[in-house]
Amino acid sequence: MIEVLARRTAGLVLAALGAVVPVVAYTRLDAWDAELAGRADPSSTGLVDMLVGGIGIWGIIGTGLWWHRHRTTMWAIWTRWAAFPGLSLAVFTCLSIASRRNSPIALAIGAGLTAACWGLSEAVRFVMTRPVTDGLIASRLEIPFRVRGLKARLCVRHDRLVLDSLGSRRKRSRDAVAVPWQALRSIELVDVEQETVCRVLVFSGLPEANTREFDVTAGPALHILGTARELLVPVTNEVGRAVLRAVEARSAGVEVDEGELTEDEWRRRSGVRRTNALTHLQRRAGVHYRTDYRPYRLIPVAGFLLMPLFALSGMTLSLVTGSKNWQEQFYVVDGAVNPWNVAILATASIGFLYVLYRLVVKSFLSFMQGQDYIEAYPEPPARAKTGTVPRSGKRKKR
Template identity: 85%
Template sequence: MIEALARRMAGVVLVTLGATVPVVAYTRLDAWDAELAGRADPSPTGLVDMLLGGIGIVLIIGAGLWWHRRRTTMWPIWARWAAIPGLFLAVFTCLSIAEKRNAPVALAIGVGLIVACWALSEAVRLVMTRPVTDGLIASRLEIPFRVRVLKARLCVRHDRLVLDSLTSQRKRSRDAIAVPWQALRSIELVDVEQETVCRVLVFSGLPEANAREFDVTPGPALHIVGTARELLVPVTNEVGRAVLRAVEARSADMEVDEGELAEDEWRRKSGVRTTNALTRAQRRAGVHYRTDYRPYRLIPVAGFLLMPLFALFGMTLSLATGSKKQQEQFYVVDGVVSPWNVAILAVASIGFLYVLYRLVGKSFLSFMEGQNYIEAYPEPPARAKTGTVPGSGKRNRKR
């Protein structure tokens, strides 16, 4: 879609700008510090070190943006992470100038840089999610909406409706609950006449899900009925109509799955072991079964498997830049590379990349499939929810 591509390109430009501004500011501040100290030149910084560090950051941020290419709510977070390295150097230099050179204006510059980077990350949010146009609805980009009174956030994704931030705005993925289009029985905008409590189930890692409750004040609310849960989400009339329009468009061609799940099928799809297979510590802590848990243990494994490729890249870069220091580190003797070293690193890189895909890539993708599943089906088996809308006196309508 043209609009989705334009939004992504604008987001990438803003993320790049947010990462570049503090780096440029740091070089100017370093030159200013040198001038105040009476030095002829700013502090020397190795070109190869900057390239290696910069390319590493670009690869990490680029991979994050690609992984969350549809999750527009994650783009502002990646924008802030992209700005942190340069912002840290710039603010540290500002503090140093203010303390050693008695130049309080440097503090104002540091605060201005922090505000500017935050503003750019918020601009990324606006560019990716607002306004809610027909083109945005027709795309596969996530569309977030604010919820009335609550801290929670309602997001219309390409394949599901998600309510997150029930317990934490800092970790929005904790206790996220979802209703996929194939499990959506009905959704309507109702008028809640008296304050009521909505009770939802979240995954616990055990056969019985944990219960979470939140208050629903009188006023407009979205009544959502799925095969595994029923939600009553307080919204404004404007937000409710926009959500209905987006859900209707994105779920139009999806056939509702009316079938019941067996417990063994639920365990297979969620990747959860039976209760008697859990250790006592796992039952007590439950850390591996939170909906916001990620397999961070895969990070050092991935780092180890990327070492041959990193060495080959560093060897090539040291030759291109002519850095003697880096050539010594990557075993380039007098600007000459041993063909055997290149061949060994090339073969090791290919082999390790294959192992990386098998051990890390497939494992992570399989894990995330299970996480997405348990957000929608927190306990076996899925049960159909029907009845009267709490506090409204109205009955459900099939969509």
């Protein structure tokens, strides 16, 4: 769709600006520092070398944006990570100039640059999620909505409705609860006549899920009923109508799965082991209690397996750019490479990429599927229950 392509293009342009602007600012600040110090050469590392040197970081950021290509709320976070390397260097240079050269204006420049990078990340969030048009609803992009009077956030994804930030705005993934379309029985905009409490179940790793509570003040609210959970989410009338419109469009044609699962099947889908099957180290680590756990131990494994490809890429870039520093680092002598080194690195890259897929990528994808599942089904179905939300107020028509 043209609208989705335009939103993603605008988001990528703003994210690229957030990454490049601090790097350019750093080179200018370094030149200014050299001028104040009376040095002829500001730095041996130029703008091109810095951008090429950060290709590994740009690759990670690009991978993150691709992985979250539908999760628009994550684009602002990746934009901030993209800006962080250059921004940290620029701010450090500003602090150095202010302290050593007695130039307070450098502090204002650093603060302004930080605000500009933050503003670009917020601009990415805006162009990806607002306004909520028919084209956006028809796409697979995530649509976030504010929740009235709470720090939580309600997100309409392409396959589910998610309420996150129950624990912290800083860690959005903590205590996230979801209702996928195949588990959605009904969603209605209701009037809550008096303040009440909504209780939701979150995964605990034990036979019984943990309970989280939040206050629902009087006013409009969305009453969401699923096969494994029930939610009462306070919203404004405008947000409630927009959510209903998005949910109706995205859940159209999806049949509700009324079949009951066995506990063994629940554990197979979630990937959760029985408590008495956990090892002593697993019990001490407590990772099976966390709904926001991620297997970060896979990162150093992935980094090691990508080393041959990184070396081969660096060798190629050193030849293309003609950078003497890069050629020294990647053993390119006088603009020529040893064919045997290229053959060995190419063979190792292919083999290591296969191992990377089997040990890291496949394991991570399987883990994330289990995480998505337990957000919707926090405990074995034999113990799953609804009715945690007291009835209040009169229901309105959809």
